[in-house]
Amino acid sequence: MREIFNYFKSIFFALKSLWTGMKVTGAYFFKPWKIVTQQYPENRKKLKMYERTKGELVMPHNDKNEHQCTACGICQINCPNGTIEVKSVTVETADGKKKKALNKYIYNLGMCTFCGLCVKTCPSDAIVFSNKFEHAVFNKEKLVKTLNKEGSTLKKGAE
Amino acid sequence: MAEEIIIPEADNQEISINMGPQHPSTHGVLRLVLSLKGEMVQKVEPHCGYIHRGIEKMTESMTYQQIIHLTDRLDYLSAHMNNAAVCLAVEKALDIEVPERVKVIRTIMDELARIASHQLWWCSFGMDLGGLTCFFYGLRDREKILDIFEETTGSRLIQSFYCPGGLMADLNPNFQKKVKDFIVYFRKILPEYDELLSGNIIMMERAKGIGKMSKEDAISYGMTGPSGRGSGFSCDVRKHHPYHAYDKVKFNEVLRTEGDTYSRYMVRIDEMRESMNIIEQLIDNIPAGDFAVKMKPIIKLPEGEYYQRVEAARGEFGVYIISKGEKNPYRMKFRSPNFCNLSALDTLTRGHKIADLVAIGGSLDYVIPDIDR
Amino acid sequence: MPFTFSFYDFTGFTQWIDVTLRGACSPFWAVLWEMVIVGVLFLAFYAVVGLYLVYAERKVCAFIQNRVGPNRVGPYGFFQTIADLIKLLMKEIISIREADKLLFNLAPFIVIITSFLALAAIPFAKGLHPIDLNIGVFYVMAISSMGVVGILLAGWSSNSKYSLLGAMRSGAQIISYELSVGMSLIAICVLAGSMQLSTIVEGQRDLWFIFKGHFPAVTAFIIYMIAATAETNRGPFDLAEAESELAAGFHTEYSGIKFAFFFLAEYMNMFIVASLAATIFWGGWMPLHIPGLESFNHVMDFIPPVIWYVGKTVVIILIMMWFKWTFPRLRIDQLLNLEWKFLLPISLVNILIMAFIVLMGWQIGL
Ligand code: SF4
Ligand code: SF4
Numbered sequence: 001m002r003e004i005f006n007y008f009k010s011i012f013f014a015l016k017s018l019w020t021g022m023k024v025t026g027a028y029f030f031k032p033w034k035i036v037t038q039q040y041p042e043n044r045k046k047l048k049m050y051e052r053t054k055g056e057l058v059m060p061h062n063d064k065n066e067h068q069c070t071a072c073g074i075c076q077i078n079c080p081n082g083t084i085e086v087k088s089v090t091v092e093t094a095d096g097k098k099k100k101a102l103n104k105y106i107y108n109l110g111m112c113t114f115c116g117l118c119v120k121t122c123p124s125d126a127i128v129f130s131n132k133f134e135h136a137v138f139n140k141e142k143l144v145k146t147l148n149k150e151g152s153t154l155k156k157g158a159e
Numbered sequence: 160m161a162e163e164i165i166i167p168e169a170d171n172q173e174i175s176i177n178m179g180p181q182h183p184s185t186h187g188v189l190r191l192v193l194s195l196k197g198e199m200v201q202k203v204e205p206h207c208g209y210i211h212r213g214i215e216k217m218t219e220s221m222t223y224q225q226i227i228h229l230t231d232r233l234d235y236l237s238a239h240m241n242n243a244a245v246c247l248a249v250e251k252a253l254d255i256e257v258p259e260r261v262k263v264i265r266t267i268m269d270e271l272a273r274i275a276s277h278q279l280w281w282c283s284f285g286m287d288l289g290g291l292t293c294f295f296y297g298l299r300d301r302e303k304i305l306d307i308f309e310e311t312t313g314s315r316l317i318q319s320f321y322c323p324g325g326l327m328a329d330l331n332p333n334f335q336k337k338v339k340d341f342i343v344y345f346r347k348i349l350p351e352y353d354e355l356l357s358g359n360i361i362m363m364e365r366a367k368g369i370g371k372m373s374k375e376d377a378i379s380y381g382m383t384g385p386s387g388r389g390s391g392f393s394c395d396v397r398k399h400h401p402y403h404a405y406d407k408v409k410f411n412e413v414l415r416t417e418g419d420t421y422s423r424y425m426v427r428i429d430e431m432r433e434s435m436n437i438i439e440q441l442i443d444n445i446p447a448g449d450f451a452v453k454m455k456p457i458i459k460l461p462e463g464e465y466y467q468r469v470e471a472a473r474g475e476f477g478v479y480i481i482s483k484g485e486k487n488p489y490r491m492k493f494r495s496p497n498f499c500n501l502s503a504l505d506t507l508t509r510g511h512k513i514a515d516l517v518a519i520g521g522s523l524d525y526v527i528p529d530i531d532r
Numbered sequence: 533m534p535f536t537f538s539f540y541d542f543t544g545f546t547q548w549i550d551v552t553l554r555g556a557c558s559p560f561w562a563v564l565w566e567m568v569i570v571g572v573l574f575l576a577f578y579a580v581v582g583l584y585l586v587y588a589e590r591k592v593c594a595f596i597q598n599r600v601g602p603n604r605v606g607p608y609g610f611f612q613t614i615a616d617l618i619k620l621l622m623k624e625i626i627s628i629r630e631a632d633k634l635l636f637n638l639a640p641f642i643v644i645i646t647s648f649l650a651l652a653a654i655p656f657a658k659g660l661h662p663i664d665l666n667i668g669v670f671y672v673m674a675i676s677s678m679g680v681v682g683i684l685l686a687g688w689s690s691n692s693k694y695s696l697l698g699a700m701r702s703g704a705q706i707i708s709y710e711l712s713v714g715m716s717l718i719a720i721c722v723l724a725g726s727m728q729l730s731t732i733v734e735g736q737r738d739l740w741f742i743f744k745g746h747f748p749a750v751t752a753f754i755i756y757m758i759a760a761t762a763e764t765n766r767g768p769f770d771l772a773e774a775e776s777e778l779a780a781g782f783h784t785e786y787s788g789i790k791f792a793f794f795f796l797a798e799y800m801n802m803f804i805v806a807s808l809a810a811t812i813f814w815g816g817w818m819p820l821h822i823p824g825l826e827s828f829n830h831v832m833d834f835i836p837p838v839i840w841y842v843g844k845t846v847v848i849i850l851i852m853m854w855f856k857w858t859f860p861r862l863r864i865d866q867l868l869n870l871e872w873k874f875l876l877p878i879s880l881v882n883i884l885i886m887a888f889i890v891l892m893g894w895q896i897g898l
Contacts, residue, residue, distance in 0.1 A: 011874065018858075018859065021858045021859065022854060022855075022858050024858075025596045025854065025857060025858040026596075026854060028595070028596055028597070028598055029592070029595050029596045029854070032595060034598055035595075035598050035599060035600055036598055037598070037599050037600050039600075039603075
């Protein structure tokens with residue numbers, strides 16, 4: 001008798017537990033407003049990334065086309081992956097002193113692991129991360145970027 | 160009357176099957192060579208190394224700050240804890256006391272990462288059992304934690320947020336509010352996990368009594384983390400060797416003694432609750448102060464050997480450093496929890512069915528990059 | 533014979549076609565033409581229903597899972613499955629070197645033909661009933677259990693261990709669940725006193741059988757739902773293709789359109805099983821009638837039978853999808869336990885009780 005009772009009890013509990021689960025999924029089925037999916041290409045205009053999102057490395061320039069990089073090369077040393085290559089030239093300033101100046105700041109996005117050491121260690125805050133995250137390109141070479149703009153110079157007083 | 164069943168020679172054959180490296184339920188590029196008798200698993204032979212990147216060797220040519228970003232890539236789901244292990248080892252070697260604020264933030268971050276990791280485990284465990292809906296519910300909730308991470312650390316998965324001496328950046332002003340919102344939200348959602356999967360009769364039938372591991376075996380295999388605690392092996396590093404601010408918070412070490420798949424499952428579910436408790440205790444009283452101590456740009460550890468362990472989401476993660484006084488470590492060894500847990504797979508699954516192998520594998524929750532390094 | 537067309541009774545319409553054809557050509561050609569018409573209609577029906585069931589499943593599971601589902605091809609992704617079909621049609625059919633060529637190519641056709649055949653006996657509306665066999669229930673059951681042959685062949689001939697395991701699981705599963713499906717249907721046949729589907733539908737004029745037969749009918753319905761889900765290899769009984777265990781089970785090695793055949797057949801089987809359930813338990817195209825409520829019955833009669841039929845089928849399909857997207861998968865031994873320890877004994881007892889009820893004339897509404 002007891003076994004028969006247990007037999008039916010087990011069926012009852014099994015059905016009950018199944019029903020509990022079905023209630024959860026069934027409830028979501030009738031609540032389409034709970035959908036969390038973001039429609040990506042459509043919501044591109046509205047999409048707001050967090051301020052700190054590490055998209056890619058950029059070198060901000062002001063409106064006079066000046067940057068702050070002194071070509072010291074610290075970021076290059078600190079980068080664990082050899083992503084950054086700072087090419088400098090020696091220029092002669094007006095008062096006849098020889099000085100290093102940035103010629104080309106080459107950043108290979110394909111090799112960057114976004115560890116943030118370059119930004120953290122840069123003594124003159126010349127580089128930051130931008131929020132741009134759409135990096136797909138058809139050619140690997142396109143990932144190698146020159147961060148300083150054409151004809152840009154060092155900001156006055158940033159030495 | 161019982162007749163003797165004669166099994167012909169052909170029926171007695173074992174067949175061997177390659178499960179992986181590309182298989183839906185090996186969670187990555189793990190290859191398991193199974194010997195099967197019908198559906199019964201006779202032997203499992205894990206073959207690792209498909210995602211071996213030589214991280215331990217790579218560390219030997221890197222400074223300690225640079226090493227941090229590699230540890231993220233071991234167990235990418237407990238990136239914070241792995242970072243913490245290296246940072247703590249370096250700080251211990253240099254005898255640096257990090258500010259109280261750093262300790263508390265690190266604790267909160269670690270616990271958030273633990274919840275996120277367990278959520279993802281729940282997703283994939285549900286999927287291993289064939290309940291695909293779990294996968295989306297878990298990911299939906301994990302997204303909230305990743306958003307919190309992104310706002311403060313700038314990345315979602317591989318944050319590299321800790322550095323020797325402190326943190327890379329201070330907390331985002333929204334952090335506290337968001338974490339509190341999340342806790343409120345997740346406390347409401349977690350019972351749904353139970354209704355959907357934990358209490359489900361099919362799940363209980365498939366998990367209870369499957370893949371039994373005694374406490375002794377768990378210890379001798381070095382199973383740690385939730386997998387070990389499911390067998391009653393009290394191995395929580397947070398309790399036994401507190402680091403960060405764990406000595407200041409009250410929490411229970413979740414222990415279960417059955418040692419089967421279900422107990423490993425329940426340990427993780429309960430751990431999410433414990434983690435929320437820990438965060439709740441800390442989130443309102445993060446002390447003010449610096450987010451890092453000033454370190455020399457080039458860190459040189461004094462000559463010697465250092466070991467530091469932390470409780471990662473999957474078990475005890477250890478870092479062993481041999482330094483010769485250079486700026487790079489002479490040798491660095493990671494004790495990864497997944498590698499040890501995986502080694503028990505053969506014992507756990509022997510004599511069970513393929514479906515059980517998948518469930519047991521899911522309950523061990525291995526992350527392949529951590530196994531292969 | 534004058535042309536008559538009504539949404540409430542297709543008998544006149546079909547007979548008009550028949551008489552016209554017979555008047556126009558010899559009986560042999562008339563029959564042949566009728567067959568062609570029915571065949572072409574069914575092919576179109578099959579393709580549309582199959583494709584849109586796939587679409588419906590994807591949408592339903594998306595809503596259950598807090599997602600939006602396919603929404604890129606056409607409005608609300610309405611043409612997504614058609615695009616998928618075109619893709620599958622254009623894909624290369626990879627031939628397996630060590631496979632048994634003949635059986636490997638034959639298997640998808642066996643699976644799809646059986647599901648096609650079973651469709652023939654389903655009454656869609658009054659007078660819209662391809663063949664009204666006097667053993668309709670038996671026919672559908674017999675034909676739909678043939679599908680397992682195709683699955684077994686597919687698994688065996690692929691020369692892949694995953695396929696073989698999947699096929700063997702499927703064999704064990706379908707053969708044992710066949711019993712419960714049959715037993716639960718027999719319980720209703722006892723109540724209806726016939727195996728002819730049209731008679732069964734007519735018998736539910738005053739009340740559907742699920743209400744008429746007290747709790748044995750409800751039990752039979754629940755058992756039928758469980759067993760039918762298992763018989764169509766759907767979750768939580770999708771062991772044959774358990775993707776987390778066996779990659780894709782018996783159709784691991786199939787590609788292109790042959791894979792699509794398996795896929796379509798699975799959804800068609802679901803449709804057949806659901807419409808059988810609707811017909812036998814919920815009255816098929818018969819509107820909901822409650823004895824004693826004449827005005828209510830009249831209102832219900834205004835809804836055309838086709839709508840009733842489609843509506844009931846869709847509800848049952850939704851329930852089956854709900855099952856699939858809620859539960860984890862069973863293990864093979866638990867699956868067989870469930871059948872032999874629970875479903876079969878209960879349905880046997882159920883038939884006995886049902887027979888007793890019928891014998892005593894205790895049906896509701898009689
Ligand atoms: S983020 Fe890291 S990897 Fe990328 S450029 Fe900076 S230092 Fe190099
Ligand atoms: S970006 Fe900063 S660290 Fe790098 S070279 Fe320029 S100034 Fe130096």
